[in-house]
Amino acid sequence: MSKDIVKPSILPGFMELTPTDQILFNKMLDTIRQNYEKFGFLPIDTPVIEKTEVLLAKGGGETEKQIYRFEKGSTDMSLRFDLTVPLARYVAQHYSELSFPFRRYHIGKVYRGERNQKGRFREFYQCDIDIVGNGILDIINDAEIPSLIYSTFRDLGFDSFTIKINNRKMLKGFFNSLDIEDSTFVLRAIDKLDKIGMAEVEKELESLGIANHNIRRTKEFLNIKGSNNDIIGNLEALKIDDETFKEGLEELSTVIKYIDLFGVPEKNYRIDLTMVRGLDYYTGTVYETILDDYPSLGSICGGGRYENLAEYYTKQKLPGVGMSIGLTRLFYQLREAKIIEATEKSLTKALIIPMDSFVEKGVETVNELRGEGIYAQIYLESGKIGKIFNYADKLNIPYVIVIGQEEAENNTYSLRDMKTGEQKNISLEEVIKCLK
Amino acid sequence: MSKDIVKPSILPGFMELTPTDQILFNKMLDTIRQNYEKFGFLPIDTPVIEKTEVLLAKGGGETEKQIYRFEKGSTDMSLRFDLTVPLARYVAQHYSELSFPFRRYHIGKVYRGERNQKGRFREFYQCDIDIVGNGILDIINDAEIPSLIYSTFRDLGFDSFTIKINNRKMLKGFFNSLDIEDSTFVLRAIDKLDKIGMAEVEKELESLGIANHNIRRTKEFLNIKGSNNDIIGNLEALKIDDETFKEGLEELSTVIKYIDLFGVPEKNYRIDLTMVRGLDYYTGTVYETILDDYPSLGSICGGGRYENLAEYYTKQKLPGVGMSIGLTRLFYQLREAKIIEATEKSLTKALIIPMDSFVEKGVETVNELRGEGIYAQIYLESGKIGKIFNYADKLNIPYVIVIGQEEAENNTYSLRDMKTGEQKNISLEEVIKCLK
Numbered sequence: 001m002s003k004d005i006v007k008p009s010i011l012p013g014f015m016e017l018t019p020t021d022q023i024l025f026n027k028m029l030d031t032i033r034q035n036y037e038k039f040g041f042l043p044i045d046t047p048v049i050e051k052t053e054v055l056l057a058k059g060g061g062e063t064e065k066q067i068y069r070f071e072k073g074s075t076d077m078s079l080r081f082d083l084t085v086p087l088a089r090y091v092a093q094h095y096s097e098l099s100f101p102f103r104r105y106h107i108g109k110v111y112r113g114e115r116n117q118k119g120r121f122r123e124f125y126q127c128d129i130d131i132v133g134n135g136i137l138d139i140i141n142d143a144e145i146p147s148l149i150y151s152t153f154r155d156l157g158f159d160s161f162t163i164k165i166n167n168r169k170m171l172k173g174f175f176n177s178l179d180i181e182d183s184t185f186v187l188r189a190i191d192k193l194d195k196i197g198m199a200e201v202e203k204e205l206e207s208l209g210i211a212n213h214n215i216r217r218t219k220e221f222l223n224i225k226g227s228n229n230d231i232i233g234n235l236e237a238l239k240i241d242d243e244t245f246k247e248g249l250e251e252l253s254t255v256i257k258y259i260d261l262f263g264v265p266e267k268n269y270r271i272d273l274t275m276v277r278g279l280d281y282y283t284g285t286v287y288e289t290i291l292d293d294y295p296s297l298g299s300i301c302g303g304g305r306y307e308n309l310a311e312y313y314t315k316q317k318l319p320g321v322g323m324s325i326g327l328t329r330l331f332y333q334l335r336e337a338k339i340i341e342a343t344e345k346s347l348t349k350a351l352i353i354p355m356d357s358f359v360e361k362g363v364e365t366v367n368e369l370r371g372e373g374i375y376a377q378i379y380l381e382s383g384k385i386g387k388i389f390n391y392a393d394k395l396n397i398p399y400v401i402v403i404g405q406e407e408a409e410n411n412t413y414s415l416r417d418m419k420t421g422e423q424k425n426i427s428l429e430e431v432i433k434c435l436k
Numbered sequence: 437m438s439k440d441i442v443k444p445s446i447l448p449g450f451m452e453l454t455p456t457d458q459i460l461f462n463k464m465l466d467t468i469r470q471n472y473e474k475f476g477f478l479p480i481d482t483p484v485i486e487k488t489e490v491l492l493a494k495g496g497g498e499t500e501k502q503i504y505r506f507e508k509g510s511t512d513m514s515l516r517f518d519l520t521v522p523l524a525r526y527v528a529q530h531y532s533e534l535s536f537p538f539r540r541y542h543i544g545k546v547y548r549g550e551r552n553q554k555g556r557f558r559e560f561y562q563c564d565i566d567i568v569g570n571g572i573l574d575i576i577n578d579a580e581i582p583s584l585i586y587s588t589f590r591d592l593g594f595d596s597f598t599i600k601i602n603n604r605k606m607l608k609g610f611f612n613s614l615d616i617e618d619s620t621f622v623l624r625a626i627d628k629l630d631k632i633g634m635a636e637v638e639k640e641l642e643s644l645g646i647a648n649h650n651i652r653r654t655k656e657f658l659n660i661k662g663s664n665n666d667i668i669g670n671l672e673a674l675k676i677d678d679e680t681f682k683e684g685l686e687e688l689s690t691v692i693k694y695i696d697l698f699g700v701p702e703k704n705y706r707i708d709l710t711m712v713r714g715l716d717y718y719t720g721t722v723y724e725t726i727l728d729d730y731p732s733l734g735s736i737c738g739g740g741r742y743e744n745l746a747e748y749y750t751k752q753k754l755p756g757v758g759m760s761i762g763l764t765r766l767f768y769q770l771r772e773a774k775i776i777e778a779t780e781k782s783l784t785k786a787l788i789i790p791m792d793s794f795v796e797k798g799v800e801t802v803n804e805l806r807g808e809g810i811y812a813q814i815y816l817e818s819g820k821i822g823k824i825f826n827y828a829d830k831l832n833i834p835y836v837i838v839i840g841q842e843e844a845e846n847n848t849y850s851l852r853d854m855k856t857g858e859q860k861n862i863s864l865e866e867v868i869k870c871l872k
Contacts, residue, residue: 006493008529008749010483011513018533019478026479038806040784040813042455043462047446047559057442070506072549077447093444097454099830101817113508123483138816261796263803313444348476360697367699370474377476380574381537394535
């Protein structure tokens with residue numbers, strides 16, 4: 001019976017890793033999760049498929065074009081495109097069962113049918129945390145998020161990274177003071193500064209009808225640089241008489257003060273007045289994080305404060321602050337830039353190789369090692385010893401234990417360190433001691 | 437600006453847990469993963485969305501009706517409905533990069549648009565392991581899988597469970613010896629024995645045209661009971677002269693012998709000749725696992741040996757053996773039957789409550805505790821102390837640390853054990869010692 005062979009392949013825009021890369025990816029996920037839990041965040045998991053009317057309650061825009069949407073029976077459903085909308089739905093739906101401030105983390109896959117391009121994925125892991133208040137949420141929470149960002153990236157092995165901080169309320173107030181009432185488009189223009197440069201941003205502001213003297217003042221404002229305290233001082237010195245500006249600046253000073261108390265080293269955070277984040281969703285503090293030595297990777301983690309998480313699902317006012325790491329893209333970028341490299345090819349500490357008639361002893365041995373919590377496996381196929389050593393080598397298994405005639409007679413184990421080539425004939429107790 | 441409120445809800449047939457249940461669910465997932473890794477299995481992760489032609493290469497049947505299938509642009513895509521088809525595709529696609537025997541585990545969500553009924557889910561976690569050989573795979577591998585099942589369920593907190601073992605090759609040989617050449621339908625009838633009873637199975641065998649004396653012999657065969665060794669002895673005593681039967685029986689004896697060597701206690705496994713598993717896919721050893729005190733839950737973990745994993749994607753012959761735990765359904769059943777109960781409402785060990793003007797000291801303290809690896813959080817909202825204690829109570833946080841005037845002056849911390857109500861005024865070092 002001959003079968004038709006279908007070429008095994010996956011869809012473009014989806015990441016699939018070798019086990020070696022997967023081990024590293026999972027370690028990074030574990031590190032992130034452990035940090036989220038250490039900071040007192042609770043896990044949730046929501047369905048990947050939701051009702052389209054729920055996911056798109058906010059409606060339209062770019063999102064709607066990218067969404068994977070389909071019908072099954074008469075039900076219109078879609079795959080989630082982020083973890084924020086599901087959080088909003090979750091909090092509104094389970095409101096009475098939750099304790100506020102509700103601190104939740106969520107690590108899961110989300111889906112966007114984006115145009116296919118290098119480093120962009122249609123399925124990717126988001127690792128989100130949010131602190132959601134019931135009606136109100138203290139501003140100091142905004143200082144705890146950078147502390148978690150710092151702790152997480154430090155544990156991921158990074159040292160030179162900067163958490164950039166700004167406050168959209170302050171920006172809004174600043175533009176209010178220039179009589180620019182709807183600052184949305186102005187902020188969008190400034191958001192492109194990194195990519196297109198000041199000259200182009202200026203042109204865009206002109207085309208938005210911003211008067212020349214206001215463009216000049218905007219440039220001066222965006223040029224405020226220095227230490228965090230210098231910047232705060234300079235902003236205060238502007239003496240801008242706008243309530244929103246004052247509130248935003250007050251928030252920013254508080255956040256900067258408490259970030260320090262939360263233990264983030266000064267070199268790892270700084271105010272960046274040009275960083276506004278694209279999403280209109282944010283209403284106060286905003287964050288982005290860059291790797292100092294690889295600024296071209298862009299932001300590796302972003303977030304901020306929002307006024308009302310779930311306005312499309314409930315009348316409860318639920319302000320919050322949070323951040324997200326897009327691990328799939330980050331992993332891809334770090335690997336491409338050779339900043340990370342997967343070296344562990346297996347999780348196994350020892351491979352047991354029983355010679356022909358000593359399989360039974362081999363099985364007992366692997367069982368004993370596992371009982372001691374040692375990650376171990378046994379090679380059960382027939383084959384030349386060279387081929388089996390090759391298997392251990394290819395999987396980078398650090399130790400091999402050979403059990404043959406001699407070992408069986410003396411009740412010993414031949415333990416070989418695959419890196420040094422050193423070989424010892426020792427008792428099981430000694431093997432266990434050595435592997436632990 | 438008033439907004440339209442969309443009722444927050446999820447689709448029927450999807451499981452969504454409270455954080456308390458999620459903590460327990462995640463612990464179970466972690467336990468499973470840890471066991472899989474301890475036994476030397478490598479992690480993989482595949483896209484949830486795949487090309488329909490790839491997922492349905494085997495074609496049709498019940499699966500096709502249940503699949504979530506849709507088009508995006510001109511691409512026909514579907515959500516995976518198990519982790520076995522993606523494994524087959526993965527091994528065929530990455531064949532040259534893998535070391536065989538390829539031991540992989542995969543924990544992820546799969547999707548089936550099944551008829552909506554209690555305890556059935558349209559999105560559920562599968563936790564799979566498989567050992568895939570290149571051309572050949574030793575039968576002793578079939579004895580390692582029960583050892584992993586045993587270790588996993590023991591670590592999940594179970595004691596009274598039985599891994600039922602059978603061999604489809606032996607069954608096939610048995611029916612061959614009765615001149616029943618295509619045993620597929622006979623096996624399907626026997627598969628229903630648990631549900632419909634022997635009388636009904638007999639009727640079904642009759643309607644399949646099986647002769648009366650053969651039905652009698654089938655009944656006698658299925659009635660063979662006793663210790664594992666008794667059953668093996670009785671099967672040998674049948675002296676059935678069929679090569680397939682002999683091969684299957686030989687395999688079964690080997691598996692039974694090595695399960696013991698792999699350390700599975702005798703009470704936790706037994707040969708069950710009536711257990712055939714529905715899937716035609718299996719060609720040798722088959723497993724199911726039941727909780728002795730809750731047989732009505734059915735099989736909580738199943739698997740077996742197959743001859744050729746990836747015949748639809750490659751000409752390489754890839755035999756394998758594996759098993760799967762459907763955790764979403766299992767969790768639901770265990771919870772409904774009150775076999776498990778979620779009690780941990782938070783992962784936080786200590787909640788820091790700073791009085792009015794001692795927030796700074798509180799922030800420094802939470803930072804110190806986290807630095808020591810202690811899961812801690814700080815309460816930053818204003819509110820009466822009673823309300824804050826209530827928050828700690830509702831989240832079952834075991835310790836509360838109050839920092840007020842007195843504590844600040846003496847540089848001490850008021851540590852309260854929320855269970856006993858005991859309160860101590862101690863130094864930070866003592867707090868850390870106590871919480872570690």
